[in-house]
Amino acid sequence: RAPRGxxxxxxxxxxxxxxxxxxxxxxxxxxxxxxxxxxxxxxxRRGTLLACDVLFVTGGLLCSIVPDYRLIVVGRTLTGVGIGxxxxxxxxxxxEIAPASQxxxxxxVHTIAITFGSWACSVVGAGLVSCVDGGWRGxxxxxxxxxxxxxCLAPLVPESPRWxxxxxDTAAALAALRAIRPEDTSEExxxxx
Numbered sequence: 001r002a003p004r005g006x007x008x009x010x011x012x013x014x015x016x017x018x019x020x021x022x023x024x025x026x027x028x029x030x031x032x033x034x035x036x037x038x039x040x041x042x043x044x045r046r047g048t049l050l051a052c053d054v055l056f057v058t059g060g061l062l063c064s065i066v067p068d069y070r071l072i073v074v075g076r077t078l079t080g081v082g083i084g085x086x087x088x089x090x091x092x093x094x095x096e097i098a099p100a101s102q103x104x105x106x107x108x109v110h111t112i113a114i115t116f117g118s119w120a121c122s123v124v125g126a127g128l129v130s131c132v133d134g135g136w137r138g139x140x141x142x143x144x145x146x147x148x149x150x151x152c153l154a155p156l157v158p159e160s161p162r163w164x165x166x167x168x169d170t171a172a173a174l175a176a177l178r179a180i181r182p183e184d185t186s187e188e189x190x191x192x193x
Contacts, residue, residue, distance in 0.1 A: 017069050020073060021069075021072055021073060021076050024073055024076045024077050024080060025076045025077075025079060025080040025083070026080065027080065028076070028077045028078075028079070028080025028081045028083075028084065029080040029081070029083045029084035029087070030084060031080075031081060031084060032080060032081035032082065032083065032084025032085040032088075033084035033085065033087060033088045034084070035081075035084075035085075036048065036084065036085040036088040036089060037088075039051060039085070040088070040089055040092065040163075041163075041167075044159050044160065044163050044164075044167070045089050045092055045093040045096070045159065045160045045163055046093070046154070046157050046158070046159045046160075048085060048089045049086065049089055049090070049093070049150075049154075049157060050151065050154055051085070052082040052083075052085045052086045052089070053082075053147045053148075053150045053151045053154070054147070054151070055078045055079065055081055055082030055085075055147075056079060056082050056143045056144075056146065056147030056150075057143070057144050057147035057148055057151070058075070058078050059074075059075040059076065059077070059078035059079035059080075059082065059143060060075070060079065060140050060141060060142070060143030060144035060147060061075070061144055062074055062075030062078070063075035063076060063079070063137075063140035063143075064137045064138070064140040064141040064143075064144065065137070075140070079143060087114075090110065091107065091110060092160075093157075093160055094106050094107065094110055095107065096160040096161065096162045096163065097158055097160060097161065097180055099181075121142075124139075125139045158176055158179060158180050159176055160176075161173040161174075161176040161177045161180075164176055
């Protein structure tokens, strides 16, 4: 029997598991952010984002369909690494593809989108967990859906012209710039970028 005011030991163990599943995401996200430089330089910004989508789908599937707590921790770890990497790769890609005159605005919109998205996810997640039996699995399954959607839309994501210029060749970088700039952009302006 637990002392007065403390939950019974079985509940405390479950609370410990919940705490572990929560904490591991943030620990893994920190590690993902720290280790992202290597894949971003090796396979590019776009390739890194695709790898993160695979982590989201795999982690979301593990968390939403497996009954074992340890596999949920593995799923949360994969998801955390993906989150940390995305939070590093996306702003880098945005600043490298945005025109110099719009980089501040692009960064501002990205930050607002992350803030609003986090808030919306919290509200929807709380509703699912509170109102739907087993709704916590649905919260994790959303990662599978969004990760899959991002993988399907991947052909629309351009590679960074700056990365292409450093790692491939100038012709590939110019072709990437032509694809994302207005058609009337002069060749001289593209070369300056």
